[in-house]
Amino acid sequence: MKIFKQKIRQALNDQVLQAALDANAERRNAARLTALASLPINYEEAQEQAYKIRKNVIDNLEKYLELFIQNAKANGLIVHTAENAIQAREIILGIAKNNNAKLIAKSKSMVSEEILLNQCLEDSGIQTVETDLGEYIIQLRGEHPSHIITPAVHLLRNQVGETFQKKLGIPYTTDIPILTQAARKTLRKIFLDADIGISGVNFGVAESGTLCIITNEGNGRMVTTMPKIHVALMGIERIVPTLEDLVKMLDLLPRSATGQETTVYTQFIHSPRSNNDLDGPLKRHLILVDNGRRNTNKSPIQDVLLCIRCGACINACPVFREIGGHAYIGEKGEFTPYPGPIGSVISPALFGESKFGHLAQVCSLCGACKEACPINIDLPNLLLRVRAGGKEIHSKKQNFQPRGLTAPLIYSLRIFSFIMQHPKLLLVLQKTLGLFSTIFSLGKPWINLPPFSGWGYSKDIPTPVKHPFREQWVKKAISFKEPPGNFKPSHALMDQQKSLHGGSKRKSLSVKNRTILIHKFEREFTTLDGKFYICSKDTLADKVIELLKSLKTEQIISWNVRGKFEKIIDSLIENNIAINLCMPSNAKVGLTGVTAAVAETGSIMLTSGEGKPLSASLLPETHIAILYAEDIYPRLENVLTLPEVKNASASVLISGPSRTADIEMTLTIGVHGPREVIVICAT
């Protein structure tokens, strides 16, 4: 406990950390509320739906898990199950050894943090590189993440500048785009050289065996596309039954996490590279990790498994804002990757109440976390259950000692409880307390308690009165007032109050007309920093050539598919533009088609398959996508059910150029994926 208190004190006195945490709280919460305002349905309704979906999964976990595994296997994934961290690490080490892996590129995965994977791989002589910008920064600094979404939230840009100067040998700078480009350059080589890519999974879809992974920087796409082997790590609870349910989750997750309507890349992975595919890993492994989840699911704190790891509760938490993520540690300083309100339940649930149960006491029960949670998880109630014993609530056990409270506090509460069952004793003690306090305070209305009392650390307390209310009542010292008129109270049972977010149900999208759809797509896509051109089908080839000439590029990596796309390729060849189907390292432009577009979010869906390299939309600095107007659909659910999408080994929904906000939440365009995304819409 001493280490824990020290960490808290350290955090409170760290001015740099305080500035970083303030900025995080203010910007993230505002962005979240703005993004939620654009939900297609009322937020409360969305929350209720999400809760039902997730609750159903948790209540029938084995059924959905079985279906998910069955479908994932049928799709060609190699599925492993790990009961605990040790087993999970052994499986990954086994895969690495069988493939002679020397270098592993990783995208962000909280499960990998949970099982302490990096340490284990490094100990076995396998270089493991984190590729999410935030994770990369803290890996270079030898730190743990301090937030589940923004791992480097505790750092300011000058600290990143110093780290990059020392570790990457670049001149010191606080210019965030320069720092980001330095990371892009170093990590690009890692992506291309890595033997294995390891990723997390945001959702597994039971009905289709789909792995859904959402990222902004493009590193998630890199590690799941470029290395020969992809290993996906997933907690067993991260399942949704159907693609329709997935869409509902995707409405909420990015909005709650980063205040985005959608992330830049939303991947839907089904299988390894198929015979027709031009790139993508030859093998995909999926490791389903239990590590305490099944056990938690049988306990009174099972609802913690509903969590989709958006981090909104962490950003909303006033305690996290004061102490940051690194202060959430075990009794003896043990590490947990999960801070904040959700972490104070997950950590004791998964890693043991004896080590982490005390974290639940570091909370004022204000309920801001519950209000922010898109799944409506009753976090204050779960925290109270952890305080009361967590998996075994002892509501009748007399001598239960809550973890994290000092002995004097526990004994005071026991004495208090005893007194409060004896009203006459209470009156005697109130009067005695009042008398002594009046003497002690020399008749003044306030008492200055010493700091060790806790309260007296920063607050005075009113002097307890000599005549408590109950005594004044009996002695009729309370004055009564005559009612002026005839008020007639009607003691009708009032309805339970609805919470604050009332409001009328928003009408669902009414875009039907093609022109409106194009317009909606254009508006959303350009808001996300995409460039949009519109032309007729007849002039499409000319428009592409004109664009390529303005970009001064003669070599491109391109899709080469039969049908309408073929004519464009022919025109390009006539104009002496070299077309590549596999990646030349110097191609600056990638040219692709679009399988389908989502107007609501301004996103384009690209699938893998014959003549359609995934890397064409990933590796070059500029991505040009040709979109036929008839392929624009209103919402994601219209697109996810298309056969081309369902049957592709992997597909990705792209919403603008690659971006990050990992350094001081400053938006920077162009991390690992393209810096520029251009859509040419043919009508």
Next chain:
Amino acid sequence: MNNTVQLFATCLIDTLKPKIGEAVVHVLNHVGTQVEFPLEQTCCGQPAFNAGMRSQARKMAEHTIQVFEKSQNPIIIPSGSCTSMIRHSYLELFSGDETWLHRAQNLAARTYEFTEFLVDILGVEDLDVSFPHKITYHPSCHLLRNLGIDRQPRTLLANIRDAEFIELPHATDCCGFGGVFSADQPEISTAMLNRKIENIISTSAPYVITCDTGCLLNISGGVHRKKLPQKVLHIAEILDNFKT
């Protein structure tokens, strides 16, 4: 029609701030309600419940139920936190115990927070009160988030004559009280309180109104330690300024 209510004064008001209790009685009388005060009442059990000591909390909760079920009159509590304890946490505390759960539900169904009772049950929105000062309002967390009560106190305050209402910046941020939390984690509690006090100062209002004595003690205790001039009042105290 019976217009008598039972007052649950709360242990904090009883021991430290009886004047608030008196103001509550005045206001309830003023709107035509007769007030009973069952003398056996003590504490709802929240301090032990929030600390995780459920067996102790249970004893206090059972005591409270026994005291207030002697009469079927509504129970009025000048605290969002204690009302939330009875309305929500008792159900958690007695879950699995059918007999006590039933008794707890019966109690919860006729338990009201003070401003909720005035506005939603009695339909009183204007008490014809004058208070010629600048005021601001701190919405207590349990009142706001657990009970969804915000419109009611704000309506009552908005109808006060001659008062200038100034919205508190970041009003819904916790003041750092949190019951046992404030004694167990004084440093974090203080950091949260300091933000609240800075926001209060920025309003330039000399009076801060709240509906919970816990927040009131926390904020006023910090204000007094810092030797600042602001006064923190329970909403009943400001409503107890009738013109007639």
